Amino acid sequence: MxxxxxxxxxxxxxxxxxxxxxxxxxxxxxxxxxxxxxxxxxxxxxxxxxxxxxxxxxxxxxxxxxxxxRRPMAQILGRREFWSLNFKVTEATLDPRPDTETLVEEVLSVIGLRRWKAFRLLDLGTGTGCILAALLTECPAATGVGVDRSAAAAAVARENMQALGLAPRARIQEGDWSDGLHERFDVIVSNPPYIPEADMARLAPEVRLFEPRTALTPGGDGLGAYRTILDRLPPVAAPGAIVAFEVGIGQAAAVAELMEAAGLGPVTTRRDLAGIERVVLGRFPQ
Ligand SMILES: C[S@@+](CC[C@H](N)C(=O)[O-])C[C@H]1O[C@@H](n2cnc3c(N)ncnc32)[C@H](O)[C@@H]1O
The missing domain is CATH 1.10.8.10 (Ubiquitin-associated (UBA) domain)
Structure with missing residues (x-):
């Protein structure tokens, strides 16, 4: 043979x-x-x-x-495409999902022609930096900050910004949501951990065994990160700031309520390609 x-x-x-x-x-x-x-x-x-x-x-x-x-392909190859951009992925970062492109699309559609002007973006729980990088690519005069609690994820995001030529417009830092930021932002995005504790055991082995647990679940009912972020945002939100969250299946109504209770409005939602309400978006008062 x-x-x-x-x-x-x-x-x-x-x-x-x-x-x-x-x-x-x-x-x-x-x-x-x-x-x-x-x-x-x-x-x-x-x-x-x-x-x-x-x-x-x-x-x-x-x-x-x-x-x-059952190691995910993105970790084996070390790369994943998102928004037609190529990202380094490691075991410290969530593998960027196609669903998350819905968040990028919704933000771009809401900001409309402001996309060409200078504005400030904040991405909380940036992971690979995929959301921030996609938005900075589409908004050539914008600058942004990406925050992650994981030092290893922040290092990967920094590398990705560098490789995509976005480093001059993107600062990546380690931190607990917006704590320690002393700036105000016009557009604030986050795809935080949102899987309810009770659903963790049902995840595919690729996700459950290999993706960082702190990127997947905040524990409890899965809404804890939205509550914490909304509580902490006022000091970093510019007047009229847009806030856009990715949410999990069945969470849109509850997250919309949290946003309204935090004084944001009008709150809208957007479905992903599978018809699931995937993005909840609101605005701070002017
Ligand atoms: C669902 S992943 C999203 C990653 C990336 N934005 C994306 O969409 O692919 C959530 C991210 O939030 C980070 N994270 C969890 N708790 C955090 C906290 N308290 N402060 C900042 N980042 C946090 C995790 O490390 C993880 O990278």
Whole structure:
């Protein structure tokens, strides 16, 4: 029997992932083989019979083993695309989700033509920095601050800003929400941890076992971070500041109530592509 080929490695990895219960096993197998060999999907098919040397074959085997243990693809590849931008992802950061693009879309639609003017953005719980980076990319005169309680996540966000050429307009700092900030912001966004404690055990292994717990849940009913953030925002909100939160399934009404109770209004919601109310947005009084 000859050594491994591109096709045999894809097939082996796909079988292994399928047996481990991974969703979309062939897609992930192709991504792993493509990543190690530097081939896109078309090239994998075109070069299926090409032999693969021992070292890359061993690397593919090691990555497939990690995926079979249910490590998320973004952590294995170390990258994830969000808003057509490429982000470094580590085990210290949440893997940016497509749902979160709804938050970026809603903020852009509400600010309209102000998007071209200079304004100040604040992203609380910035993780990889994906929301802040997407908004700064779309708003070329804006500047922003991203805060995360995790020093490791803040370091990744800082690297991402640098790699995307946004560092001159983005300051990333470690902190507990807006504590310690002595500036006012026109647009405040957050995708805080919101999974209720009781739902944690039902999460897919990729999320439950590998993503940082402090990025997923604030404990209790899942609304604690919204309460804390809304309590602390007044000193950092400019008059008329927009506040936009991503929320979990079934949380929009409760978060809208919290915003109204904090004196923000009018409060609106926006659905994601799956039809789930995903964003709650309000304004501080002028
Ligand atoms: C759901 S993740 C969102 C990450 C990123 N913004 C995104 O949308 O992909 C929540 C983030 O909030 C951070 N976080 C949790 N508690 C925090 C706190 N008290 N102050 C600042 N950041 C916090 C976590 O470390 C995590 O990076």
């Amino acid at each position: 000859g050594g491994p080929t591109v096709k045999s490695l894809v097939n082996e990895a796909a079988t292994r992932l399928r047996m481990a219960g991974v969703e979309g096993p062939r897609r992930d197998a192709e991504l792993i083989v493509g990543h190690v060999l530097g081939l896109d999907r078309a090239a994998i098919l075109a070069h299926g019979d090409d032999p693969v040397a021992e070292a890359p074959a061993a690397r593919i085997d090691a990555m497939a083993a990690e995926r079979a243990a």
